[in-house]
Amino acid sequence: MLGPVLLAASRSDAIRRLVSAAPGTKQVVARFIAGETLDQVIPIVKDAAAEGLEVTLDVVGEDITTVEQSYAARDAYLELIGRLKELGLGTKAEMSVKLSMFGQSLEIEGGGPEGSSVKGGGGRRAGHELALANIRPVVEAAAAIGTTVTLDAEDHTTLDSMFAIHEELRRDFPQTGCVIQAYLFRTEDDARRLAAAGSRVRIVKGAYKEPASVAYQDKAEVDKAFVRIVKILMAGEGYPMIGSHDPRLIAISQELARQAGRKLDEYEFQMLYGIRSEEHVRLAAEGHRMRVYTAYGTDWYGYFMRRLAEKPANLLFFARSILTKG
Secondary structure, X not given: OHHHHHHHHOOOXXXXXXXXXXXXXXXXXXXXXXXXXXXXXXXXXXXXXXXXXXXXXXXXXXXXXXXXXXXHHHXXXXXXXXXXXXXXXXXXXXXXXXXXXXXXXXXXXOOOOOOOEEEOOOXXXXXXXXXXXXXXXXXXXXXXXXXXXXXXXXOHHHHHHHHHHHHHHHHHOOOOEEEEEOOEOOXXXXXXXXXXXXXXXXXXXXXXXOOOOOEOOOHHHHHHHHHHHHHHHHHOOOEEEEEOOOHHXXXXXXXXXXXXXXXXXXXEEEEEOOOOHHHHHHHHHOOOEEEEEEEEOOOOHHHHHHHHHHOHHHHHHHHHHHHHHO
16 A cells, blocks of 8 residues: 555655655665765675676666756766776676656757757657667667666656667667566567567566556556566567566566576576575576666665565665664
8 A cells, every 4th residue: 555655755856855854764775775976886796796696787866857967867877887898897787777867758949959958848759869869879888898778667658768769779789678567558568579589678567656547556466467478578589587576476487487498598587786685696596697786876766765665674674764763
C-alpha cells in the first residue's frame, strides 16, 4: 500500500525538501547511492572489478527543466567515460541513462536543440530530438573505450520515444541496450520484438506509479509476467540481463537459461548497489556475469524514493535511521 504513496512522493518538491532535511537521510542514502562525485565512485568500480563484478553507472538527476541541464547531463557522462578510459576500466563498466535527463520531455522553441529555449507543455517530438542529439556522443564515446550504454525505462508515456531512440542508435552502435518492465501489459510484445540477434535487454519489474489501464497492480501477476518475459528473452537470439534481487526469480531465470541451452556468458544478472551485496559475489563466484547498478550524484531524491517504494524493509531501515539520529 505504501509503494504508490512513495512513488507519488518522488515527484513532490515539498517532500523532497522534508526528506533531504531529515537527520538520518544521509546515512540511508549512502546505502543506495555510491557517492556524490566521480572521485567517490571510481574506487567502487575498482573494488567491484577486483571481486569479479562488473558495473553499470547511473548519474542520477532525471528531473530536469532546462536545455542547459540536459547538456550538463551529457557532459557528466562524457566526463565519466573519460575517467574510465584513463584508468583502463572501460570493459568493466557500462553506463545506464534516463533519457528524461537528456531532455526527452522538454518542449523546444527556436528550431532545434542547440541554442533553443524551453516553454511549458508537452512537446514530445522536440524533446525526443534533443535527447537523441545529447545521447549520441555519449554512446559514441562509450563504444570508443570498449563499453556501451543501456537506455533505462521510465514511465509508460516515454517508452515509444525511448524505443525509437534505441532503434536509431543501434544502427551505428548495435551493442546499445534498453530496459523493459514486467509490470506493463505491453512488455511481452516488446520482448518478442527485442529478442533479436545482437540485442541487449534488461528485464526489471518496474518502479514507477502506473495506472491499472497499462500495468499489473498485483505483485504475483508482475512476477508471473517477469517469468514469461525472461523465457521469451532466453529463447531469443539477444543477450538477456536479469534485473532482480528475488532469489526465486533468479533461480527460475537460471533454469530457463539452462533449458534454452545458454552458456554462463550468454546472459547476466544485475542488482542494485547496496542491496544483497553478498549475492553479487556469490553469483560471480559461480561463473555468472554479475553487474552492479551503481548510481551516484547529488540529485539523488527521485532514485532514492523509488528504492524505498520497491521494498518495505528499505522504508523501515530509513525510519529507524531517522529515529536514531533524532
